[in-house]
Amino acid sequence: MTVMHQIKKWYYSFQNRWNEERMQQIINLIQNLSEQDVLTLARESFQLEDDMLVSEIFEIIAFTHPNIPRLHQELIDVKCFYPHVMFRNASTETREQLIDLLLNGELDSTQTHHLMCTLAWIGDKRVIKLYHDWWQQAPIQIQGDTLTREDLSWKLKLAGWQLNTNGERQNLVWEEHYKAISAPSAEVVSEEKCSCCNEPLIILFDFDLSLPSAEFLQFPGERLRIATCFQCGFDEVFTIVDGFGNVKWSDVNQNPETNKILLSR
Numbered sequence: 018m019t020v021m022h023q024i025k026k027w028y029y030s031f032q033n034r035w036n037e038e039r040m041q042q043i044i045n046l047i048q049n050l051s052e053q054d055v056l057t058l059a060r061e062s063f064q065l066e067d068d069m070l071v072s073e074i075f076e077i078i079a080f081t082h083p084n085i086p087r088l089h090q091e092l093i094d095v096k097c098f099y100p101h102v103m104f105r106n107a108s109t110e111t112r113e114q115l116i117d118l119l120l121n122g123e124l125d126s127t128q129t130h131h132l133m134c135t136l137a138w139i140g141d142k143r144v145i146k147l148y149h150d151w152w153q154q155a156p157i158q159i160q161g162d163t164l165t166r167e168d169l170s171w172k173l174k175l176a177g178w179q180l181n182t183n184g185e186r187q188n189l190v191w192e193e194h195y196k197a198i199s200a201p202s203a204e205v206v207s208e209e210k211c212s213c214c215n216e217p218l219i220i221l222f223d224f225d226l227s228l229p230s231a232e233f234l235q236f237p238g239e240r241l242r243i244a245t246c247f248q249c250g251f252d253e254v255f256t257i258v259d260g261f262g263n264v265k266w267s268d269v270n271q272n273p274e275t276n277k278i279l280l281s282r
């Protein structure tokens with residue numbers, strides 16, 4: 018696969034359900050709805066039995082109508098904090114309401130997880146400070162759940178950022194969006210093998226670093242290839258890369274024997 022450069026306005030994950038043209042039609046349709054109609058759509062969507070479809074509709078609403086306080090309030094009233102991105106652009110008042118609910122309300126474990134992820138998506142200074150305080154106190158108890166630093170990090174990573182050593186927000190994603198296009202002529206099988214299963218690593222992305230569209234990577238060199246193992250892809254696969262397209266298995270990966278055991282199950 019090679020990455021072509023075509024900036025996309027929307028982030029979405031629905032390609033399996035609708036093709037791109039249909040998807041764009043649906044986005045346009047929702048985008049042109051009034052706030053009142055979006056509220057009606059959201060309320061009626063809740064009645065659907067297809068949870069995935071409900072999430073997808075709400076994700077579109079999150080981008081087309083990022084801050085409808087009334088909708089946020091109705092979601093809070095039923096303690097629904099999923100999809101997490103729904104509250105991304107919440108008002109200060111809504112954010113404070115969410116924090117108060119987390120710290121003083123009554124939530125079950127799933128609601129607590131989703132609410133913490135929702136706050137991570139808001140990710141402003143207030144939330145950064147909150148997470149940093151938790152991080153320093155970890156393991157901490159929130160709503161009866163014990164949370165380690167790893168638990169906190171995972172919730173932040175779901176929202177695309179982490180805390181650096183100074184307790185500041187460090188984004189793990191770029192603002193630019195590009196469409197990835199499969200290039201039939203591109204080589205996809207790396208010469209490097211996975212140390213767990215001995216299968217060749219598969220090239221996921223192949224960047225020509227000389228292209229202006231690759232500047233956002235701020236990666237020196239001519240070529241960057243990102244590879245992973247499709248057999249062992251259930252866990253993070255770390256590789257050592259350079260600016261010449263080389264990919265090497267990293268020793269920081271889990272003990273291969275551990276992965277072999279997991280693979281044999």
Ligand SMILES: [Zn+2]
Nearest residue numbers: 211214246249
């Ligand atoms: Zn493998």
